[in-house]
Amino acid sequence: MPADVFEPGIKSARLEPAAYETHFEDLHPPLDDHEALVAADRCYFCHDAPCITACPTDIDIPLFIRQIATGTPDAAAKTILTQNIMGGMCARVCPTETLCEEVCVREVAEGKPVLIGQLQRYATDHLQRQGTHPFVRSASTGKTVAVVGAGPAGLSCAHRLAMHGHDVVVMDAAPKPGGLNEYGIAAYKTPNQFAQAEVAWLLQIGGIEIRHETALGKDMTLAALREGFDAVFLATGLGGVNALGIDGDDKEGVTDAVDFIAELRQASDLAQVPIGRDVVVIGGGMTAVDAAVQAKLLGALNVTLVYRRGRDRMNASVFEQDLAASKGVRIVTHAVPTAMHGNGAVREIEFEYVDNQMRGTGQTLRLPADQIFRAIGQTLKGDDLPDLEGRKIKVASAGQTSLQGVWAGGDCASGGDDLTVTAVAEGRDAAEDMHNTLMGDDG
Structure with missing residues (x-):
């Protein structure tokens, strides 16, 4: 180490150059093929699996693990991504130890759960390496939707809307998309620019335009968005x-x-x-x-x-x-x-x-x-927003706000627990509700 490593004051280069790579290497190295098969073999494939109930995105966990066990990881990935389009990121940052893995039958009986999070990463990484997108965009509906915020909730909502054939414009105040996935998670949890790679992969669905450095209240107003688009989804996060x-x-x-x-x-x-x-x-x-x-x-x-x-x-x-x-x-x-x-x-x-x-x-x-x-x-920033509940936007079922044609989800909306996986679920569910409303099917 350099001689001044422990001197007072705020300094850079406190460590030898090689130490930084070692200190910030992947927190959970990925499973190889053999390790994944061994881990998958521990699953009981429960019929009424408690892990599914514990997952905020309702992934069919026993099914995707069985698909890994039978040598079809790309099918496993599609099972995951159908419910959670950001399953790769969630596999890295989701607190599985307090969600799906905490209620795993193996955990309850033996104190050692099935490695659900690492198996999810194995499957989604395998598919993403193929460079293809497993979902096909429906025919254009002619409807346009504005999504404010390119974090987990906004991107999840945008992808599901695009799948249904709507044209989506995502506006974000930052120079890169990803929200907290890009700017707010420890570097050792998502090394090698994974957040940007996942966004690029997600955008392969088509029908999604991202406008960077475009902030609500500064570069556009909610009133203007309501006037110019058929629906609006607010996923601004908590900027204050x-x-x-x-x-x-x-x-x-x-x-x-x-x-x-x-x-x-x-x-x-x-x-x-x-x-x-x-x-x-x-x-x-x-x-x-x-x-x-x-x-x-x-x-x-x-x-x-x-x-x-x-x-x-x-x-x-x-x-x-x-x-x-x-x-x-x-x-x-x-x-x-x-x-x-x-x-x-x-x-x-x-x-x-x-x-x-x-x-x-x-x-x-x-x-x-x-x-x-x-x-x-953190706290919500912005004026002329829908009704608030406490310090967040008040939402009803599927993210509906007090303003007609405006939905909200993620950290800026009430009711959530400020997890990436929850934000993804809220974006997905809001998109389904928006689609039904836009197409005249409120049931």
């Missing part, structure tokens, strides 16, 4: 970041975790991403864990993740928490930030310990910190 609201929150070195992750994901050379010696991440969700783990992988000496409640209340799964701990991240719970200290740049952060009712105990903790990442949740 919640503030801490404490003294020193504006000091140099204090940034949002989502911005750090996006910078890292877009970096052509990870050695050029600056990182501190003493890093503190505030929050308890997947974004907080992704930021903390990647800070450690970039060469930070001390990385502490601090959450206001207990570990059992963290949105990050136990697997993600254990992953952070295995990488050397210290997790502190039941502590809330009260102040940041330093002249211009942050040097320390102060916390107060709280009890289970979030009442202050009077006990404090001060941590050295030259870099602090806020990961305390």
